[in-house]
Amino acid sequence: MLKKHPTFPGVKGPVVTIIMDGIGYSPKTFGNAIAQAYTPTLDRLLATCQHTFLKAHGKAVGMPSDEDMGNSEVGHNALGSGQVYNQGASLVAEAIASGTLFQGAAWREIIANAREHGSTLHFIGLFSDGNVHSHIDHLKAMIVRAKADGLQRVRVHILLDGRDVPETSALDYVGPFETFLAELRKDGFDARIASGGGRMSITMDRYEADWDMVERGWRTHVLGEARHFESATQAIETLRAEHPGIIDQNLPPFVIVQDGESIGRIFDKDSVIFFNFRGDRAIEMSRAFEEEEFAPFDRVRHPGVTYAGMLQYDGDLGIPRRYLVSPPAIRDTLGEYLAAEGITQLAISETQKYGHVTYFWNGNRSGKFNETLETYVEIPSDKVPFEQRPWMKSAEITDELIRQLKTGKHRTARVNYANGDMVGHTGNYQATIIAVETVDLALARLLPVIDALEGVALITADHGNADEMYELDKKTGEPQQSVHGIPKAKTSHTLNPVPFIYYDSRRRAVVTNPGDAGLSAVAATTVNLLGYQAPGMWDRGLLEFR
Numbered sequence: 001m002l003k004k005h006p007t008f009p010g011v012k013g014p015v016v017t018i019i020m021d022g023i024g025y026s027p028k029t030f031g032n033a034i035a036q037a038y039t040p041t042l043d044r045l046l047a048t049c050q051h052t053f054l055k056a057h058g059k060a061v062g063m064p065s066d067e068d069m070g071n072s073e074v075g076h077n078a079l080g081s082g083q084v085y086n087q088g089a090s091l092v093a094e095a096i097a098s099g100t101l102f103q104g105a106a107w108r109e110i111i112a113n114a115r116e117h118g119s120t121l122h123f124i125g126l127f128s129d130g131n132v133h134s135h136i137d138h139l140k141a142m143i144v145r146a147k148a149d150g151l152q153r154v155r156v157h158i159l160l161d162g163r164d165v166p167e168t169s170a171l172d173y174v175g176p177f178e179t180f181l182a183e184l185r186k187d188g189f190d191a192r193i194a195s196g197g198g199r200m201s202i203t204m205d206r207y208e209a210d211w212d213m214v215e216r217g218w219r220t221h222v223l224g225e226a227r228h229f230e231s232a233t234q235a236i237e238t239l240r241a242e243h244p245g246i247i248d249q250n251l252p253p254f255v256i257v258q259d260g261e262s263i264g265r266i267f268d269k270d271s272v273i274f275f276n277f278r279g280d281r282a283i284e285m286s287r288a289f290e291e292e293e294f295a296p297f298d299r300v301r302h303p304g305v306t307y308a309g310m311l312q313y314d315g316d317l318g319i320p321r322r323y324l325v326s327p328p329a330i331r332d333t334l335g336e337y338l339a340a341e342g343i344t345q346l347a348i349s350e351t352q353k354y355g356h357v358t359y360f361w362n363g364n365r366s367g368k369f370n371e372t373l374e375t376y377v378e379i380p381s382d383k384v385p386f387e388q389r390p391w392m393k394s395a396e397i398t399d400e401l402i403r404q405l406k407t408g409k410h411r412t413a414r415v416n417y418a419n420g421d422m423v424g425h426t427g428n429y430q431a432t433i434i435a436v437e438t439v440d441l442a443l444a445r446l447l448p449v450i451d452a453l454e455g456v457a458l459i460t461a462d463h464g465n466a467d468e469m470y471e472l473d474k475k476t477g478e479p480q481q482s483v484h485g486i487p488k489a490k491t492s493h494t495l496n497p498v499p500f501i502y503y504d505s506r507r508r509a510v511v512t513n514p515g516d517a518g519l520s521a522v523a524a525t526t527v528n529l530l531g532y533q534a535p536g537m538w539d540r541g542l543l544e545f546r
């Protein structure tokens, strides 16, 4: 239970956390869609409200190093738990370095199964060093170990990134990886890339936004049904030439063949490792492998394989059953404390970010702590490339959020506006400016309602994205120029901090930041505003009450 705050009785109205996904802060204006956008509301807030900037990347959110950008998982975990845990990226790197990954039951079962049947070990996952969902070094370490453990045959199903890494970098990964595999093959070990495709075209759907993506992935990896190529390099070069301007995340699926036959279909008795550590985009394919009865699409053939995820992706639902590394044991979350205290909570977003304000927010659990106290609202997302609809569902989310707040039922609320991030990931600068303006408009509608209810808004973000729309040169920090002198579009997140704006027309507190506060400070801030002290394991809040 929470202890009462010594001096502050709590605000009367709702405490609303507004997460502007992907809206970080950079003092640079060139290539910064937030600086370029017309944002009268954000400008006014920054001019008139108490605010600070929070760390949202690197160690401040549990990533291995400060070179690692933030992402939605680690960002919402920190926001929703008030704590910083060593995250999947860190845990897997450590488990490989110490060898504990290979001593665990899951790895031994994967190996024993393939050895016993002389079958194939398949790896499926995001093929880059983005360290958001996966890291190619983890994949390489496992292949080396599989060979040392006596396996004969490995097949790798590569999901091309271009979203957490530069937008057309696939060959920078494929080339060295082919050399790496060729080296391992010298003494008869048979390891090859078997299939692949862009991560936004196959396999890595999330929150059941588009099962067709997963079905296409299944047909590609398992059934070997996609366009045929001799090699991944040939596939990527051909598909790029046929789709001018296409970026890696959208490349169509392909299957590698030899003598007209797919070299890597997945059969009964094979072993399969999904090597992403992050769960949102790994859950659906894991379900397709594991579930006996499966409704989302017709699998045509459901091979009986020994399947493992890099981590367990959903602790509540136990997906997948077998996993190589235990996920961070995120406990004592804000949601859990509020539920125990009898405080009502509203979580709302559109499909693309729905799990962010529920599953990630609650420490990667899909269930509620208390059915009657918690209301979760999902507004269905459009199924279009988001540069074509940069406003996404922000208006509908705002309509519903306003309606819900006016019922007076919710003491706390959290909302995620996806625009800055989802449109930022397309690399389309013009559309991203519209996306940011959309969020500004939503704030303009929402804040007066919160004010009238005598509530407070905490306006922040989970990491940057729209704040840097051009790749920056690592040495100079200036935008990289392409051959034509045009800056190179950047699709990934940034290392920038995010704003934290305390919107309270009654100005009941002042913002204090010792200088190094991160996203994990927001949970304590929330309970303080409700009139409670934060539990001891949380990082301290950002407000001092007058």
Ligand SMILES: O=C(O)[C@H](O)COP(=O)(O)O
Binding pocket: 021, 070, 071, 072, 073, 132, 133, 163, 164, 281, 421, 425
């Ligand atoms: O999954 C994605 O879309 C990107 O890899 C990361 O974006 P997110 O962390 O904002 O979801």
Ligand SMILES: [Mn+2]
Binding pocket: 021, 022, 071, 072, 073, 075, 421, 462, 463
């Ligand atoms: Mn995000």
Ligand SMILES: [Mn+2]
Binding pocket: 022, 072, 421, 422, 425, 465, 493
């Ligand atoms: Mn993102």
